[in-house]
Structure formats: C-alpha cells, structure tokens
Amino acid sequence: MDARLHIGIAGAGLLGRLLAWRLVRLGHAVSVFDAAPEPGPRYGKRQAAAFSAAGMLSPLAEFENAGASVAHWGIRSLGMWEAMATQLSGAPFHQRRGSLLLAHAGDLGTAVRMLSRLKNAPSQLQAPQMLERAQLARIEPALHGIAHAWLLPDEGQLDPPQMMASLHADASAAGVLWRWNQPVTQVAPHAIATADGSMHRFDIAFDVRGVGAKTDSSDAMPVRGVRGETVWLHAPEHGLTRPVRLLHPRHRVYLVPRPGDIVVVGATEIESEDRSPVSLRSAVELMAAAHSIMPALAEARILRMDSNLRPALPDNEPRIEHQDGRVRINGLFRHGWLIAPAVVQDALAACGLVHQPQLHQLAEAVL
Structure with a gap:
C-alpha cells in the first residue's frame, strides 16, 4: 500500500507508540489519542501497563505458561528490539x-x-x-x-521507561500528532470517538487501548x-x-x-x-x-x-482483529514487551500496510 493514509490510533501505550513510530516512517499521517495528560510515566496514578513492566525479553522462560504463538512472536521480536535499540534516539x-x-x-x-x-x-x-x-x-x-x-x-532485557520515551520522541520528530487528555469512548471502522463528543475520521483506526477498551461498545473484546x-x-x-x-x-x-x-x-x-x-x-x-x-x-x-x-483475554493469548477500516490488538497479558514488535508487524501485514515477505526480514529492516 503506497498511498499516504490518515491513520488514527487509540492508546499511547507500547503498542500505540510502536504503531505510530512504524506508520509515520512508512509515510502516513498519524494521530494518537490517549486519556493520559502527558507522554511520561505517572507512577501511583493510572498509566500504560508498559511503564510498570520489568522489560524482560524471555521467550523460553515464558513458554512455561504461554503457547507456541507467544514463543514465536517473542523469538522474532528479540532481533527487532536489538535493531531498534541502535536506531532510536536517547540510546534506550x-x-x-x-x-x-x-x-x-x-x-x-x-x-x-x-x-x-x-x-x-x-x-x-x-x-x-x-x-x-x-x-x-x-x-x-x-x-x-x-x-x-x-x-x-x-x-535479554530493556528499560521500558527509556524505550517508551525514545519511541515517543522519534515518532514526534517524524510528525506524529499526539492528542493527550483525550479519552476514547469508541473505535469504529474509519473512526475514533472521544469523550468530548467528537468523532474523528480516518482511513484506518487502530484500537490498542488494552484494559481501556472495556469502556467501548458491546462488540469490544472481552478484555480483563x-x-x-x-x-x-x-x-x-x-x-x-x-x-x-x-x-x-x-x-x-x-x-x-x-x-x-x-x-x-x-x-x-x-x-x-x-x-x-x-x-x-x-x-x-x-x-x-x-x-x-x-x-x-x-x-x-x-x-x-x-x-x-x-x-x-479469556485464553490469555493475544489477538489481532482486522476488518475494513479498523484493526484491534489486545490481550498481550504479561508478554507485552516480549512480543509487541512482531505483533505490530503482523497487524500491519493483515491490513496491507506492509507486505507479507517483510515478516522474515525484520532483524535487518527494523520493523
């Protein structure tokens, strides 16, 4: 898909920042909506789960309680994180x-x-x-x-607050528009609704709000x-x-x-x-x-x-749902930092924003 698209993302946690960073580098116009007042961590208050994580990249250790899909996403993501750490600003x-x-x-x-x-x-x-x-x-x-x-x-391991800051900084420098203090009430095909009553139209809307997606309409994933x-x-x-x-x-x-x-x-x-x-x-x-x-x-x-x-989600496995004009990713559970880059890549491939062959070239191409 070569045309420049206007893409909306609901959620500025790990998935939201990875998506924004990747999509703006592909040449798309990206807007991100989040209820948080600012991009940094807010310990002691509601914040993205990514800030609280330990940042362990452990596909083998996590295999004890996770399925093969998590292990394979984790294996792919190891090289992707390694490559990204050398390219992101701030030396995370x-x-x-x-x-x-x-x-x-x-x-x-x-x-x-x-x-x-x-x-x-x-x-x-x-x-x-x-x-x-x-x-x-x-x-x-x-x-x-x-x-x-x-x-x-x-x-391996990484430092979640540092990586979150670097993803935000580099996506911002590339032109991503961050809409802080904007709680999302619904993500529909081609649209994101915010708590102030506004409906924002997009070519594609991504819903990566995690637990925050529970407040959505009746067709929301059964996230807990x-x-x-x-x-x-x-x-x-x-x-x-x-x-x-x-x-x-x-x-x-x-x-x-x-x-x-x-x-x-x-x-x-x-x-x-x-x-x-x-x-x-x-x-x-x-x-x-x-x-x-x-x-x-x-x-x-x-x-x-x-x-x-x-x-x-009920089976503790991540899920990617794609329909025309909307992509939803949720259920990363305790595996967020381990698998997020590969999950994002698969979601982009599912809606045609990257070509499927790129899935096997990630360590070199960096997402």
Whole structure:
C-alpha cells in the first residue's frame, strides 16, 4: 500500500507508540489519542501497563505458561528490539546476555517441573544450561545461597521507561500528532470517538487501548485486567548484570537490573482489577525472596512500589482483529514487551500496510 493514509490510533501505550513510530516512517499521517495528560510515566496514578513492566525479553522462560504463538512472536521480536535499540534516539538500554533460573534446595521439584515443560519450546531457542555454583559465582558474584541454577542464553532485557520515551520522541520528530487528555469512548471502522463528543475520521483506526477498551461498545473484546505488583530498589553497586527468576512453589520472583543502580523485583499475578497500592503481603514476600539470593539488597532503598493492570483475554493469548477500516490488538497479558514488535508487524501485514515477505526480514529492516 503506497498511498499516504490518515491513520488514527487509540492508546499511547507500547503498542500505540510502536504503531505510530512504524506508520509515520512508512509515510502516513498519524494521530494518537490517549486519556493520559502527558507522554511520561505517572507512577501511583493510572498509566500504560508498559511503564510498570520489568522489560524482560524471555521467550523460553515464558513458554512455561504461554503457547507456541507467544514463543514465536517473542523469538522474532528479540532481533527487532536489538535493531531498534541502535536506531532510536536517547540510546534506550537494551542487552542480550541471557537470563537465569534459580532455585533453593527445597524447590528443586518446582524447577524440574518447569524445565520439563521448556523441553517443548521451539527449537530456535537454546535449552537451559545447568550451572555449577562456581560458574554462577563467576558470572553473577552478587548472588548467594543458591543450590540450583540454569542459564537461558538467548534472553535479554530493556528499560521500558527509556524505550517508551525514545519511541515517543522519534515518532514526534517524524510528525506524529499526539492528542493527550483525550479519552476514547469508541473505535469504529474509519473512526475514533472521544469523550468530548467528537468523532474523528480516518482511513484506518487502530484500537490498542488494552484494559481501556472495556469502556467501548458491546462488540469490544472481552478484555480483563490482571493485577501485577513490583518494588523498585536503589542499590548502589549491586553487581547484578542480567535478569533472574527465582523458582518457588507459589510464584516466580524476578529481579531485573536497570541503569542507575536500580533493581526491579516482582512476581505477583492477581486475578483482580483492583488498582490500589501494593499490599503488605506482596511487598514483604517480594523483598524477602530477593534478599534470600542477593544479600546486598539489605541496604537497598525502596524507590517505589508500583501496581498496574495487564490486559488479558479469556485464553490469555493475544489477538489481532482486522476488518475494513479498523484493526484491534489486545490481550498481550504479561508478554507485552516480549512480543509487541512482531505483533505490530503482523497487524500491519493483515491490513496491507506492509507486505507479507517483510515478516522474515525484520532483524535487518527494523520493523
């Protein structure tokens, strides 16, 4: 499709920013509508789920609870993120040094069950590599007291706030029009309706509002919010260099190092649309688990406790719906940063905005 189109996007979260960045680079006129008052994060208030995420790019680890489609989207997106990180302004943090699975001595059974499920993952992903204690100490000396460890070599991470800022900045510089303080009430074919009663006409309208799409008309996807909670710690010279998952019978606690001596700790996945602050139980469990494998965190300072809602559909699988003049993407659940570039590319291909052969050239072409 070579003609310049006028395209509207409802939602300025991760999908909205990726779409805007990609579409304006293709030469289209793009307008993005969002209820937020500004593009940056608003911790403690309603904000895009992408700002609250840990930013782990873990197609193998996530295969434990996700289907093959998520794994394949994740595999494709790994190279796409790597390429984008070199092209976006602001030098957003991104690395692929693998991730770690850890287990205490009493939780070996939990680890074995998880590893057995990972054996069915796509063959493009390297299998987990068991590490002896000396090997773990050599690559991550900040970790202590761990009986069992495995390296997942293909995995990576990025910094969500930095990447969100870079996508917004570069899309803005290319001409994207951002309509902040504009809650969307409906996305129809060729049109986006806003809360002030206006109806905005477009050649194509994209609906990527996540949980916000629940307020739409009766034909909306059956999206629900799944609560997640994280603790942000400031730990100067903490020494952790790659994401870590601590396997536990009840949950998977993750520790993710970020630029600025920050470690993000999270695990919770609660079937609730409660947006209240982090609970005492969650905070204590998260920090105790983190301290059990990383003693240096004892002197860390708590920067923030954050909670947000991930958008999920009944089967916890993402969905792309296309009809003439409207494309809807929702249900990225806990996999947003892992799979978003490939999902966006497939959505653009579905409505003819990119050619299907490009799907296999993404690492070089950068979306």
